[in-house]
Amino acid sequence: MTAKAANGQQVETVPSVCPHDCTSTCALEVERIDANTIGRVRGSQRNYYTAGVICEKVSRYAQRVHHPDRLTQPMRRVGPKGSGQFEPISWNDALDVVAEQFTRKAQQHGTETVWPYYYAGTMGLVQRDGINRLRHAMKYSRWFSTICVALSDGGWIAGTGAKRGVDMAEAGQHADLIVIWGGNPVNTQVNVMTHAMAAKKRGARLVVVDPYRTGTAERADLHVAPRPGTDGALAVAMMHVLFAEGFADWDYLRRYTDAPDELAAHVAQRPPQWAEAITGVPAQTIIEFARLYGQAKAPYIRCHHGFSRSRNGAVNMHAVSCLPAVSGAWQRKGGGALYGQTGLYPLNRNLIEGNELIDKSIRELDQSRLGPILVGEADALNGGPPVTAMLVQNTNPAVVCPELHKVHQGLLREDLFLCVHEQFMTETAAFADIVLPATMFLEHDDFYTASGHTVFQVARKVIEPPGECRENHYVICELAKRLGAEHPGFEMSAWQIMDETLKRSGMWDAQTNLERGGQDCALPFEQAHYLDGFAWPDRKFRFKPDWPGMGERGSQMPVLPDHFNVIDQATTEQPYRLVTAPARTFLNSTFTETPGSVQRERRPTALIHPQDCVALGLSDGDRVVLGNARGEIVAHAKAQDGQQPGVVILEGIWPNRAFEGGVGVNSLTSAEPGFPNGGAVFHDTSIWLRKMQA
Numbered sequence: 001m002t003a004k005a006a007n008g009q010q011v012e013t014v015p016s017v018c019p020h021d022c023t024s025t026c027a028l029e030v031e032r033i034d035a036n037t038i039g040r041v042r043g044s045q046r047n048y049y050t051a052g053v054i055c056e057k058v059s060r061y062a063q064r065v066h067h068p069d070r071l072t073q074p075m076r077r078v079g080p081k082g083s084g085q086f087e088p089i090s091w092n093d094a095l096d097v098v099a100e101q102f103t104r105k106a107q108q109h110g111t112e113t114v115w116p117y118y119y120a121g122t123m124g125l126v127q128r129d130g131i132n133r134l135r136h137a138m139k140y141s142r143w144f145s146t147i148c149v150a151l152s153d154g155g156w157i158a159g160t161g162a163k164r165g166v167d168m169a170e171a172g173q174h175a176d177l178i179v180i181w182g183g184n185p186v187n188t189q190v191n192v193m194t195h196a197m198a199a200k201k202r203g204a205r206l207v208v209v210d211p212y213r214t215g216t217a218e219r220a221d222l223h224v225a226p227r228p229g230t231d232g233a234l235a236v237a238m239m240h241v242l243f244a245e246g247f248a249d250w251d252y253l254r255r256y257t258d259a260p261d262e263l264a265a266h267v268a269q270r271p272p273q274w275a276e277a278i279t280g281v282p283a284q285t286i287i288e289f290a291r292l293y294g295q296a297k298a299p300y301i302r303c304h305h306g307f308s309r310s311r312n313g314a315v316n317m318h319a320v321s322c323l324p325a326v327s328g329a330w331q332r333k334g335g336g337a338l339y340g341q342t343g344l345y346p347l348n349r350n351l352i353e354g355n356e357l358i359d360k361s362i363r364e365l366d367q368s369r370l371g372p373i374l375v376g377e378a379d380a381l382n383g384g385p386p387v388t389a390m391l392v393q394n395t396n397p398a399v400v401c402p403e404l405h406k407v408h409q410g411l412l413r414e415d416l417f418l419c420v421h422e423q424f425m426t427e428t429a430a431f432a433d434i435v436l437p438a439t440m441f442l443e444h445d446d447f448y449t450a451s452g453h454t455v456f457q458v459a460r461k462v463i464e465p466p467g468e469c470r471e472n473h474y475v476i477c478e479l480a481k482r483l484g485a486e487h488p489g490f491e492m493s494a495w496q497i498m499d500e501t502l503k504r505s506g507m508w509d510a511q512t513n514l515e516r517g518g519q520d521c522a523l524p525f526e527q528a529h530y531l532d533g534f535a536w537p538d539r540k541f542r543f544k545p546d547w548p549g550m551g552e553r554g555s556q557m558p559v560l561p562d563h564f565n566v567i568d569q570a571t572t573e574q575p576y577r578l579v580t581a582p583a584r585t586f587l588n589s590t591f592t593e594t595p596g597s598v599q600r601e602r603r604p605t606a607l608i609h610p611q612d613c614v615a616l617g618l619s620d621g622d623r624v625v626l627g628n629a630r631g632e633i634v635a636h637a638k639a640q641d642g643q644q645p646g647v648v649i650l651e652g653i654w655p656n657r658a659f660e661g662g663v664g665v666n667s668l669t670s671a672e673p674g675f676p677n678g679g680a681v682f683h684d685t686s687i688w689l690r691k692m693q694a
């Protein structure tokens, strides 16, 4: 395809897919100026969900691909650990060093001492998850992924049994009420807004549930602002009103749910006044919200991740997912709910991840507990040896992990060998012994599931990588060769793995997928709306989840939806509750290097209720200390109403260096696992505030 550039010349445009850790997984059109250079990136019309719209950060992706600070050659540390002093080294030598170190450490401590560590810098399945093939083939420590979706997945699946729901575009066309619960899609997934605004244009109402007045909340007819970590109470009180005022659909409840009478009796004890005391939301507002929901013909709830990032997050997610089961909204076109669609794709992942090689006797380590693990806390090590060797791909834990002081202390350990494969000299890479330069998505092949929509997409490399950048798949296969790991996936190209995986999964082959612009895995109406039953053996939605079956601490959890009071409550010493929400033009720690994003976000800013500002003697722009027993950081204060007094918001996972003192917001957050089975609790933190004297 060609398009006209600003200067009137014809420019070739090539299809691609956004790889970032964002549920939108946008279909892209990329201007290819020559074999090494891109121009503008636009949203494609070929995907119904993208519908031509993408976020501003990716539209100016040329700033990132052609950034002068990209890593372009392998490097070896020459200064002290963490000094950032490196010298160039050849790929061969670099890979030899890594393999030698992994082998030596495994000889000393057993294979569990090596811990390949990754996340979703790219969501491409081959480049992201191939590291697990190496892990399993070598019996390295297993991976317990908890930093993002453990609590939200658990909470959603507890009731419905499957990670899927009603498509947002259907809601855009047919819902008469849209609730955006615990998310800020204006910042984090702009396409939700495309479809929510389409509904609004038709006259649908929009409700946003968020502790502060986000850009999304500003678009709402009703903004409900609970205290962080109290959504369970809010949802329970709404159910109270639904039952009390005749909005419960008893025919539906009897047919499709497990314990409707018990639920009705339980929530009868929990009126809006009860929830007001917990959430801080006036009872009258809860009643108004519940009536809006109950009176709507086709109410739709878009559940986001934000309200699950608390110790009780799974209970809160489950409580919200009960609402359409009480109202029977699932039965109606445009009605129901969505948290994510990744349960739709029938992929056989063995070739990518080597799942057939998994040895369950190998110890598993919790991603979010990197700090406690690296400083050697026995419970975090799960009965195994210390971690003394790591390969990091696709993540920046020296910034994004909780209990950062421990993470940094651990990364400085002399007996830890660290290899980081990265696109930039991130603050994690600066701790490394070996740094390897990585390709970006436009420089390699991969394929993508989507969570916000239903289309599985294949993407081809668009341009040549700069310098000596190599894809993740290359690093994994080269290490496998040197370490003696065996699996057919190590012998294939990324494209061959994609093609063979699709064939094994009964899907279109890779080329066909590419040519047709993606394969839609949407289910027919009946199934998408769970009208053939929920994904449990008895086909019933569970008001009473099997929490004990889902995790060790499940037996401590409430049997029916409730306020589960295990959050990090405000105290006299730490009287404020901190939410560390996503910034609009960063994506986690990514884009903190692009000029456009830094200009917009400016500097770390604490949004504080005007009353609290007065009490603390703070004016806009003053430096304010945010602290707790784990650490202290300094940010600039900004008064903002629309949130409850006592709630503080700091947007963005800024680099540590953006803060005075050189350590970032995650020095305040806790690595304590959420219930029942782990999950990071980034928005569940009590702190003190103190005005910094000039």
Ligand SMILES: Nc1nc2c(c(=O)[nH]1)N[C@H]1C(S)=C(S)[C@@H](COP(=O)(O)OP(=O)(O)OC[C@H]3O[C@@H](n4cnc5c(=O)[nH]c(N)nc54)[C@H](O)[C@@H]3O)O[C@H]1N2
Pocket (backbone or CB within 6 Å): 021, 022, 023, 148, 181, 182, 183, 184, 185, 187, 188, 189, 209, 210, 211, 212, 214, 226, 227, 228, 229, 230, 231, 303, 304, 305, 306, 307, 308, 309, 310, 579, 581, 582, 583, 584, 585, 586, 587, 588, 589, 683
């Ligand atoms: N621009 C941008 N886009 C992103 C990201 C980013 O950092 N920046 N991150 C990406 C990633 S990895 C993910 S997982 C998604 C996440 O995107 P979302 O699913 O939108 O979820 P969160 O970012 O965790 O949460 C966002 C909102 O949750 C609110 N929140 C926090 N605690 C509570 C609570 O207790 N109750 C309620 N009701 N709301 C609460 C916060 O105030 C915030 O506005 O976005 C992705 N997209």
Ligand SMILES: Nc1nc2c(c(=O)[nH]1)N[C@H]1C(S)=C(S)[C@@H](COP(=O)(O)OP(=O)(O)OC[C@H]3O[C@@H](n4cnc5c(=O)[nH]c(N)nc54)[C@H](O)[C@@H]3O)O[C@H]1N2
Pocket (backbone or CB within 6 Å): 021, 119, 120, 121, 122, 127, 147, 148, 392, 393, 394, 395, 396, 397, 400, 401, 421, 422, 423, 424, 426, 438, 439, 440, 441, 472, 580, 581, 582, 587, 588, 589, 590, 653, 665, 666, 669, 682
């Ligand atoms: N305070 C606070 N902390 C949080 C959160 C929060 O809301 N508040 N959110 C949490 C959440 S939800 C998440 S998901 C995590 C995410 O945290 P991270 O996993 O660190 O997130 P990203 O910034 O998306 O990606 C990390 C890195 O991957 C690199 N990368 C991208 N593509 C490739 C590739 O193809 N190869 C290689 N080798 N590298 C690549 C990028 O350069 C980037 O440095 O952060 C968590 N941390």
Ligand code: SF4
Pocket (backbone or CB within 6 Å): 018, 019, 020, 022, 023, 024, 025, 026, 054, 055, 056, 058, 188, 189, 190, 191, 587
């Ligand atoms: S909205 Fe999300 S998926 Fe779409 S371009 Fe932006 S980061 Fe990528």
Ligand SMILES: [Mo]
Pocket (backbone or CB within 6 Å): 021, 147, 148, 149
């Ligand atoms: Mo995430």
